[in-house]
Amino acid sequence: MKKTLLVLLTLLILLPGCSKQQNKKSAGTYTISLITDIGTIDDKSFNQGSWEGLVKYAKEKGISHKYYQPTEQSRDAYLTAIDLAVRGGAKIIVTPGYLFETSVFIAQDRYPNVNFILVDGKPHSEDYSEYKTGINTVGINYAEDQAGFLAGYAAVKDGNRKLGFIGGKALPAVIRFGYGFVQGAEYAAKELGAASGSITINYHYTGEFNATSEVQALAASWYNSGVDVIFACGGQLGISVMAAAEQTKKKVIGVDVDQSNESHTVITSAMKGLQVSVYNCIADYYNGKFPGGQTLVFAADNQGVGLPMNNSKFKSFKQSDYDNIFKKLASGAIPRMDNLDSNGSPKVVPVTIIRVTEVR
Secondary structure (H helix, E strand, O other), X not given: OXXXXXXXXXXXXXXXXXXXXXXXXXXOOOOEEEEOOOOOXXXXXHHHHHHHHHHHHHHHHOOOEEEEOOOOXXXXXXXXXXXXXXXXXXXXXXXXXXXXXXHHHHHHHXXXXXXXXXXXXXXXXXXXXXXXXXXXXXXXXXXXXXHHHHHHHHHHHOOOOEEEEEEOOOOHHHHXXXXXXXXXXXXXXXXXXXXXXXXXXXXXXXXXXXXXXXXXXXXXXXXXXXOOEEEEEOOOHHHHHHXXXXXXXXXXXXXXXXXXXXXXXXXXEEEEOHHHHHHHHXXXXXXXXXXXXXXXXXXXXXXXXXXXXXXXXXXXXOHHHHHHHHXXXXXXXXXXXXXXXXXXXXXXXXXXXXXXXXXX
């Protein structure tokens, strides 16, 4: 009886303290929020790059911030997470990736007093019949073709002659990465005076962004057939390509963010300026210059793309080589491969030296 009484007294002492702590937590608000695309904030890709930009600004200015992870990859799950963020006090919500296009299309009207930053996408209806970037929304796009160009150019300049490109879904952004890769390799080949067909590129879309045994087997077969380096362009599929590269002692080019820490096989990465673009858009909001209703393009001329030269593992391609080619892209001396066909995809890159083999 005494023991039971002691337990009850202990509970009576503890419960008020727990209740106060819970109320304090629920009373908190988070002004800047990010919704992940089902992945985590350490995915070495869109979630992480966007979150780092958000956190950098929030910590500098002492602003409360939080991220929300949806229960599944669907429009409704994203809308539910957005609603949680709004109810949590969010005034700015960052949504990283094209998967948010339909949910932001709805949310921008549902929450007119909340500002949305849609990374790498444009808000549109479910059936693509209507595109609308509300006055409380800004879209951020990137010159993937320029990032891919830099990767292809550096790979050839560094002595690689058999290249590979494995992309995920054949979406415009992924296609631009790939076509830019081909364009850069061709540009470098011309500078080197290479013979026609002396530099080759195996080219393939997997149709998904997942790491699978099939992707690893494909990459391994390419490496075993003589391919020196593969540009792995598709989220988690890069893990499979890196695994194949480790087995065959070959090389990988990463994508979106600096992936050098993922594997010793990564010699460089075709990066998008995720951190700087998200940071700048949040800063614009607080400076009263939020570019609502617009779709911004981050390219070489505003540090929106690039290679992480400090962490790249090139044999002969130097910082000065990179600086020279980057300046040409930034100045427009090398035109952007930005002409789209009727399907919204970049037109095929004309090549005279590079031999491109599309693997089905």
